[in-house]
Amino acid sequence: YYFARTLAPAVIVSSDADLIEGIVEAVARQSDVHAISGVDPSSYKMMKSLYDPNDTPNLRDDILKFGRGAYVATELRCGNDRDAQLRIREIVEDSPSMTAFS
Numbered sequence: 815y816y817f818a819r820t821l822a823p824a825v826i827v828s829s830d831a832d833l834i835e836g837i838v839e840a841v842a843r844q845s846d847v848h849a850i851s852g853v854d855p856s857s858y859k860m861m862k863s864l865y866d867p868n869d870t871p872n873l874r875d876d877i878l879k880f881g882r883g884a885y886v887a888t889e890l891r892c893g894n895d896r897d898a899q900l901r902i903r904e905i906v907e908d909s910p911s912m913t914a915f916s
Contacts, residue, residue, distance in 0.1 A: 831891065834889055834891075835851065835889060837887075838851055838887045838888070838889040839851075841887040842887050844885075846884075846885060847885045847886070847887060848880045848884060848885065848886045848887070849886070849887045849888070849889070850873070850876055850877070850886060850887075850888045850889070851888075851889040852889055852891060853873055853888060853889060853890050853891065854890075854891055854892070854898070855873075855890055855891075855892050855895075855898035855899075855901040855902050856892065856895050856897060856898040856901075858871065858872070858873060859871065859872040859873065859901075860872060860873050860874065860901045860902065861873065861874035861875075862874075862875070873888065890902050
């Protein structure tokens, strides 16, 4: 989905884990689309902060490893954990210019 000539994330929210898993798998079968499945935001960083070591595993870097302009479907499982839901909002809403300040 493009907004103002910038690729914007499409977000599907559901309490049906099987449905989301199926959607991610179907999207990943498309040409040139990668997938990252089963990410638990309560135990995996969405993006590293300025204070984290460079080698800190995080979803943002995992997505960027596929290369500039790559399409990546990501399955995030947060259940009823509100902290996990806030971490997801962090990666969806932050612009690249704000990442350093998050």
